[in-house]
Amino acid sequence: MKVALLLNGRPAELECEPDEMLLEVLRREGCGSVRATCRIGVCGACTVLVDGEPLSSCLTLAPQVEGREVTTVEGLAGADPVQRAFIEAHGFQCGWCTPGFVLTTKALLAENPQPSEAEIAEVLGGNLCRCGSYVKIVDAVRQAAAELAGQP
Numbered sequence: 001m002k003v004a005l006l007l008n009g010r011p012a013e014l015e016c017e018p019d020e021m022l023l024e025v026l027r028r029e030g031c032g033s034v035r036a037t038c039r040i041g042v043c044g045a046c047t048v049l050v051d052g053e054p055l056s057s058c059l060t061l062a063p064q065v066e067g068r069e070v071t072t073v074e075g076l077a078g079a080d081p082v083q084r085a086f087i088e089a090h091g092f093q094c095g096w097c098t099p100g101f102v103l104t105t106k107a108l109l110a111e112n113p114q115p116s117e118a119e120i121a122e123v124l125g126g127n128l129c130r131c132g133s134y135v136k137i138v139d140a141v142r143q144a145a146a147e148l149a150g151q152p
């Protein structure tokens with residue numbers, strides 16, 4: 001079957017099986033930032049934005065995104081303030097978890113531009129970093145929030 005959607009800002013048609021997970025289909029489409037890790041909705045490494053909301057693509061059937069807007073880190077093209085903040089604040093080590101953290105942070109700041117430390121911890125709690133880079137990741141979220149608010 002084919003699933004029509006907006007993928008990273010462009011109309012796309014994804015060829016997939018009715019019971020195929022979005023994770024597999026996006027990776028086949030070349031979205032390598034969508035990491036296949038736990039595949040059971042625990043780690044957040046496969047996070048994508050669907051109509052701006054973070055979702056685990058390993059738990060989302062590809063046909064469920066028919067007509068919706070899906071964003072992966074490939075769609076940010078390195079020019080996003082959140083992505084830049086993660087780079088500048090060194091919010092990663094190996095980088096495996098980073099796309100999921102970046103997209104979850106984008107959704108958080110879109111809804112709550114100045115989150116408290118507790119709110120950051122709560123929202124990012126669904127994303128795991130095996131390298132344990134959490135301190136720098138929270139720094140990156142704070143830096144992105146400041147930049148988006150126009151603070152130095």
Ligand code: FES
Pocket residue numbers: 035036037038039040041042043044045046047056057058059
């Ligand atoms: S691979 Fe989807 S949550 Fe871990």
Ligand code: FES
Pocket residue numbers: 091092093094095096097098128129130131132133
């Ligand atoms: S930076 Fe390595 S898993 Fe997070």
